[in-house]
Amino acid sequence: MSLVVQKFGGSSVADAASVKRVAKRIVEYRRAGHEVVVVVSAMGDSTDELIDLAEQVSPVPPARELDMLLTAGERISMAVLAMAIANLGYEAQSFTGSQAGVITDEQFGRARIIDVTPGRIRSALDEGNVAIVAGFQGVSQTTKNITTLGRGGSDTTAVALAAALEADVCEIYTDVDGVFTADPRIVPAASKIDMISYEEMLEMAASGAKVLMLRCVEYARRYQVPVHVRSSFSQHQGTWVTDKPIPEDLRPTPAVAGAAAETEESMEQAIISGVAHDRSEAKLTIVGVPDTPGKAAEIFKTVAAQEIDIDMIVQNISTKDPGRTDISFTLPASDGAKAITALENAKGSIGFESMQYDDQIGKLSVIGAGMRSHPGVTATLFEALSNAGINIDMISTSEIRISVVTRAELLDEAVRAAHTAYGLDAEEIEAIVYGGTGR
Amino acid sequence: MSLVVQKFGGSSVADAASVKRVAKRIVEYRRAGHEVVVVVSAMGDSTDELIDLAEQVSPVPPARELDMLLTAGERISMAVLAMAIANLGYEAQSFTGSQAGVITDEQFGRARIIDVTPGRIRSALDEGNVAIVAGFQGVSQTTKNITTLGRGGSDTTAVALAAALEADVCEIYTDVDGVFTADPRIVPAASKIDMISYEEMLEMAASGAKVLMLRCVEYARRYQVPVHVRSSFSQHQGTWVTDKPIPEDLRPTPAVAGAAAETEESMEQAIISGVAHDRSEAKLTIVGVPDTPGKAAEIFKTVAAQEIDIDMIVQNISTKDPGRTDISFTLPASDGAKAITALENAKGSIGFESMQYDDQIGKLSVIGAGMRSHPGVTATLFEALSNAGINIDMISTSEIRISVVTRAELLDEAVRAAHTAYGLDAEEIEAIVYGGTGR
Numbered sequence: 001m002s003l004v005v006q007k008f009g010g011s012s013v014a015d016a017a018s019v020k021r022v023a024k025r026i027v028e029y030r031r032a033g034h035e036v037v038v039v040v041s042a043m044g045d046s047t048d049e050l051i052d053l054a055e056q057v058s059p060v061p062p063a064r065e066l067d068m069l070l071t072a073g074e075r076i077s078m079a080v081l082a083m084a085i086a087n088l089g090y091e092a093q094s095f096t097g098s099q100a101g102v103i104t105d106e107q108f109g110r111a112r113i114i115d116v117t118p119g120r121i122r123s124a125l126d127e128g129n130v131a132i133v134a135g136f137q138g139v140s141q142t143t144k145n146i147t148t149l150g151r152g153g154s155d156t157t158a159v160a161l162a163a164a165l166e167a168d169v170c171e172i173y174t175d176v177d178g179v180f181t182a183d184p185r186i187v188p189a190a191s192k193i194d195m196i197s198y199e200e201m202l203e204m205a206a207s208g209a210k211v212l213m214l215r216c217v218e219y220a221r222r223y224q225v226p227v228h229v230r231s232s233f234s235q236h237q238g239t240w241v242t243d244k245p246i247p248e249d250l251r252p253t254p255a256v257a258g259a260a261a262e263t264e265e266s267m268e269q270a271i272i273s274g275v276a277h278d279r280s281e282a283k284l285t286i287v288g289v290p291d292t293p294g295k296a297a298e299i300f301k302t303v304a305a306q307e308i309d310i311d312m313i314v315q316n317i318s319t320k321d322p323g324r325t326d327i328s329f330t331l332p333a334s335d336g337a338k339a340i341t342a343l344e345n346a347k348g349s350i351g352f353e354s355m356q357y358d359d360q361i362g363k364l365s366v367i368g369a370g371m372r373s374h375p376g377v378t379a380t381l382f383e384a385l386s387n388a389g390i391n392i393d394m395i396s397t398s399e400i401r402i403s404v405v406t407r408a409e410l411l412d413e414a415v416r417a418a419h420t421a422y423g424l425d426a427e428e429i430e431a432i433v434y435g436g437t438g439r
Numbered sequence: 440m441s442l443v444v445q446k447f448g449g450s451s452v453a454d455a456a457s458v459k460r461v462a463k464r465i466v467e468y469r470r471a472g473h474e475v476v477v478v479v480s481a482m483g484d485s486t487d488e489l490i491d492l493a494e495q496v497s498p499v500p501p502a503r504e505l506d507m508l509l510t511a512g513e514r515i516s517m518a519v520l521a522m523a524i525a526n527l528g529y530e531a532q533s534f535t536g537s538q539a540g541v542i543t544d545e546q547f548g549r550a551r552i553i554d555v556t557p558g559r560i561r562s563a564l565d566e567g568n569v570a571i572v573a574g575f576q577g578v579s580q581t582t583k584n585i586t587t588l589g590r591g592g593s594d595t596t597a598v599a600l601a602a603a604l605e606a607d608v609c610e611i612y613t614d615v616d617g618v619f620t621a622d623p624r625i626v627p628a629a630s631k632i633d634m635i636s637y638e639e640m641l642e643m644a645a646s647g648a649k650v651l652m653l654r655c656v657e658y659a660r661r662y663q664v665p666v667h668v669r670s671s672f673s674q675h676q677g678t679w680v681t682d683k684p685i686p687e688d689l690r691p692t693p694a695v696a697g698a699a700a701e702t703e704e705s706m707e708q709a710i711i712s713g714v715a716h717d718r719s720e721a722k723l724t725i726v727g728v729p730d731t732p733g734k735a736a737e738i739f740k741t742v743a744a745q746e747i748d749i750d751m752i753v754q755n756i757s758t759k760d761p762g763r764t765d766i767s768f769t770l771p772a773s774d775g776a777k778a779i780t781a782l783e784n785a786k787g788s789i790g791f792e793s794m795q796y797d798d799q800i801g802k803l804s805v806i807g808a809g810m811r812s813h814p815g816v817t818a819t820l821f822e823a824l825s826n827a828g829i830n831i832d833m834i835s836t837s838e839i840r841i842s843v844v845t846r847a848e849l850l851d852e853a854v855r856a857a858h859t860a861y862g863l864d865a866e867e868i869e870a871i872v873y874g875g876t877g878r
Contacts, residue, residue, distance in 0.1 A: 016492060016495035023496075053515070053519055054522055057455050057459055057523040061525070065518045065519075065531075068518040068533050069514070069522075075508070076489065076492070076508060079504045079508035080496055080504075082507075083497040083504045083508075086497060087498070087500075099583070
């Protein structure tokens with residue numbers, strides 16, 4: 001018997017029919033003898049509808065009240081899911097984030113989990129219930145106000161509960177089959193990754209792979225929670241994110257197992273796990289910064305004060321004035337206006353000349369634990385991009401990742417070129433899609 | 440400065456526009472220097488929509504989960520109302536029943552309040568907030584499960600909070616102007632009652648007057664909470680339910696005050712406060728009950744075991760068999776089938792012959808504290824009904840109430856006859872409606 005935490009997103013519980021389908025899936029696990037905790041998001045578009053309602057009465061709703069409002073969404077989905085399970089003859093009880101012991105700080109709208117005390121969930125399981133828990137929400141430790149965790153919050157709830165309950169696996173059900181070597185919409189030859197380490201998954205998430213949110217993977221790594229990302233529309237094995245072997249009774253069925261074993265073997269040899277891309281960033285260049293100590297620090301302090309995350313940074317001698325430098329960095333495009341305003345206000349004290357803003361950039365990242373022991377990985381990327389006629393604008397690397405910035409309109413082509421260059425293209429699909437081109 | 444608890448029902452907060460209107464009304468009180476606690480129901484038909492959703496996944500949803508689901512309704516309305524108040528420049532915080540300290544027993548769907556510990560509400564008021572509280576819901580003392588209070592629950596929440604906070608008044612906003620001497624849809628000459636005692640209001644509510652639920656009035660009487668029932672669509676004074684003088688700073692404005700003072704005087708002389716009616720009951724006659732001790736007890740124990748409230752009871756010698764009796768009683772028509780089934784199962788042990796069920800009955804009640812000291816009140820009613828050609832089927836009386844059962848189709852006429860006989864018809868309306876008839 002294993003303890004399984006399963007997370008279903010809003011699209012998996014969009015209406016009564018989908019709720020019933022999910023309930024059947026959950027009951028299969030219960031019938032197989034597993035203990036099951038389910039984390040559920042709000043049904044379909046209901047969160048957006050609540051936000052609409054809020055905006056009808058207030059252009060800037062108070063954050064405390066917005067969180068109170070939004071948490072109604074999961075309250076509905078979790079109760080309805082519990083009913084659907086009960087209707088199949090299994091006991092189920094639903095719990096709010098607060099009841100499940102999801103303790104957070106007090107940052108409304110993007111609270112961080114600081115503790116999980118799942119005593120009531122443990123009791124519910126002991127009494128034979130499926131425990132249904134509201135994702136995305138918690139209660140603040142100091143004021144006992146209701147909080148929400150922000151984007152991807154339900155995944156984080158699931159992993160945090162799995163950690164606190166020492167679950168054997170945290171299954172994240174989604175509308176794709178797992179984590180892919182690249183976005184299949186861009187790279188038709190992309191294939192599903194069967195197993196990936198936390199470290200690599202972290203880099204993938206940080207580099208724009210959208211299947212799992214960064215904070216959820218961070219949490220999973222810290223507490224060594226095996227995560228299984230899989231489709232809610234099929235019974236296929238998805239992608240296991242773990243550094244350990246897959247728990248025995250949750251392993252693929254024999255037919256699938258063969259495939260997985262084979263892949264595990266090939267994983268050994270793979271240098272690169274995947275190619276991620278990100279279109280959501282912009283580049284801001286601060287032109288003519290006085291080349292004196294502390295100026296760069298002033299710039300980044302100004303941006304950090306706006307709670308804006310900076311990604312890649314490049315500093316060059318200014319082309320115009322050798323006594324000055326140009327500093328470029330990338331940041332979320334959605335924070336562009338805020339950064340420009342803050343820097344404009346600090347222009348006098350920092351003493352730079354001008355700013356250039358460019359949101360037509362794309363970031364490509366190649367991720368693989370194998371590159372640690374394989375020199376020449378970077379050269380392969382540069383060569384592939386060069387052959388495809390793609391200019392590299394910025395570069396940054398970590399131990400297991402190389403990221404480059406290109407023009408936005410060349411990003412898709414760059415992703416395809418890299419995917420091919422590292423031998424990631426699935427052969428049968430390649431044959432169909434690229435048949436005869438010799439690539 | 441007074442502490443005012445205001446309760447707004449679902450129709451008062453049906454959409455964003457109504458929520459804004461209610462927010463303005465609340466802010467007027469805040470601006471006048473009062474501390475304000477608002478109890479709010481779910482928006483419009485949202486509770487019915489949630490019940491529909493539940494029924495789509497389960498024909499008989501588990502009660503615990505149904506309560507969890509339904510409480511999402513007030514969570515939405517209270518947060519949106521708090522936003523609307525904040526948008527007018529006043530601080531507001533919303534609280535669930537649990538956060539507001541509404542402690543109940545564990546009867547899901549019809550929980551009873553057993554304690555109110557409004558510490559967080561008191562703090563919110565002390566910090567200058569309008570406190571918005573979810574009506575209709577609480578948290579069970581033993582299991583900490585979420586509960587709902589059943590029909591009229593939000594009114595009870597409001598009165599219970601008013602009691603715990605020692606509020607100066609509990610205002611119940613509704614879609615009528617207050618409590619009337621009779622239902623104006625039946626008696627066009629009915630007039631609004633300006634003040635009524637708890638005792639009389641209790642009898643009115645128990646006799647079918649729908650403006651306030653019985654349990655809410657019981658709670659108000661027990662804790663001596665002055666209740667002001669009034670329209671959310673006008674600024675007019677409504678009906679005060681209290682045994683004490685109206686708090687000074689909540690008294691009507693001078694223009695209205697004159698009218699109220701005048702009415703208070705006339706209240707002194709009124710024998711009868713109002714005429715209530717109830718169409719929701721049915722009569723069940725148990726024919727041929729053995730006339731031996733304990734048989735009546737057996738019958739009523741059988742019915743009570745189904746948690747069915749019995750109202751009026753009549754016992755007669757059986758017309759067919761002098762050694763047997765017939766026992767008739769009234770009960771909610773909605774419980775009719777349940778009572779018949781239970782009694783049918785007990786038929787052998789009780790030993791009665793047959794049952795007759797009649798749901799085409801109507802109950803008329805005449806209520807007035809003045810009847811204590813006025814003999815002849817009963818005679819007036821019987822004479823009026825007799826003159827109108829209306830037969831009386833059953834009779835029951837309390838110290839301040841006379842109730843009679845008639846045929847359902849004669850009930851409206853009976854109510855009008857009684858209203859006229861006790862001199863309750865408003866003259867100006869009478870002149871229009873009954874002009875020239877001399878009644």
